[in-house]
Amino acid sequence: MPLPLSDKQLDSIRRSFNARISIWHGSVRSGKTIASLLAFLISIRRAPATGLILLCGRSLQTIERNILEPLQDPELFGSDVTAEVRHTRGATTASILGRTVHLIGASDARAEGRLRGATACLAYVDEGTLVPEGFWTQLLARLSVPGARLLATTNPDGPRHWLKASYLDRETELDLAAFHFRLADNPSLAPAYVAALSAEYSGLWRRRMIDGAWVVAEGSVYDCYDEQQHVVDELPEMRRYWLGIDYGTVNPFSAVLLGLGADERLYAVAEWRYDSRAHHRQMTDAQYSAAVRGWLDELGVTPEWTFVDPSAASFSTQLWTDGHPGVARADNTVLDGIRSVSNVLDAGLLRIHRSCAGLLAELPGYAWSEQAAARGEDQPIKANDHSCDALRYAVHSTAHEWRHHLARAQ
The missing domain is CATH 3.40.50.300 (P-loop containing nucleotide triphosphate hydrolases)
Structure with missing residues (x-):
């Protein structure tokens, strides 16, 4: 019927x-x-x-x-x-x-x-x-x-x-x-479904997708980010790991290790970052690959998947050549990825270890472009966003692994 x-x-x-x-x-x-x-x-x-x-x-x-x-x-x-x-x-x-x-x-x-x-x-x-x-x-x-x-x-x-x-x-x-x-x-719609659906959206997207409002993207991209709530000094035991990499030669290179803790929360566990301008020396794909693998060996971690900036095809090839396991193209749909990170931050499902200095420096200043908003478009300002992108790659590319935790986290 x-x-x-x-x-x-x-x-x-x-x-x-x-x-x-x-x-x-x-x-x-x-x-x-x-x-x-x-x-x-x-x-x-x-x-x-x-x-x-x-x-x-x-x-x-x-x-x-x-x-x-x-x-x-x-x-x-x-x-x-x-x-x-x-x-x-x-x-x-x-x-x-x-x-x-x-x-x-x-x-x-x-x-x-x-x-x-x-x-x-x-x-x-x-x-x-x-x-x-x-x-x-x-x-x-x-x-x-x-x-x-x-x-x-x-x-x-x-x-x-x-x-x-x-x-x-x-x-x-x-x-x-x-x-x-x-x-x-x-x-x-059943009340339980409405509650679960509402939990999947936060901030800008909650107002649009749940309230049906035509609202502008303005100010901070992650307006729900709170250092006191989201930054931690200690980590629980980790059950799984994934790695997100934003590749850069002239711009900074950032690798953010994402873990799923025994408490069923996500954690930005650690970060490896290299800024060629600050060091006055660029690195090759092979040098980046060796550095990332050395960093992971020091941590004693082998991520299940490594999600690489899709534009960095040569670096992905280098990782494969060097035997790095689980190399995959990151899902780089920017707005959907931002929404995923917003959701886990707003739900309290994501924590960031204090050692992730680059990420913690970028998050407060990651903002929407006023110029793009004037054109009717949603775009973040493309500057000082390399660790934010690496985090986005890891979080959004694994959404199917953590989405069912959202309603419970809230």
């Missing part, structure tokens, strides 16, 4: 039929996507016979995961509907309720070209803040069939993001209906 809908979801569906542009925005798991997808299904039934129907998102894979898989779930939409949603994974078309739907990934500005020459009657955009503004503008221009409509969902971003400034803030000026959802607007 399909899930029951809230009054807010039903109202958003009804109102969406009267607007050229309809945008569901707000927190994760707030019910906005289900409401928008049901509105999309009804709109397909009502769509003009002429013109293309488009499903757009960051990539084909995200469209399949976020849109097509839910549409094929009988618990969400009923078996009668899901039987009419047909798609072969990897294909750029799908059949939904008897209509051919074209799938378009929009990962960069070049995606705009995929819309050239198209005439559309209906479009759905998954995660609108993640598609380029030029693509969105071109898509609206292609919706030229009489009665054509655009439906979109998104989680919040910064208040200066183009989707907020040029569309949501101008709702009364445009033929646009906007529907804001918070986590509390989804009555079908």
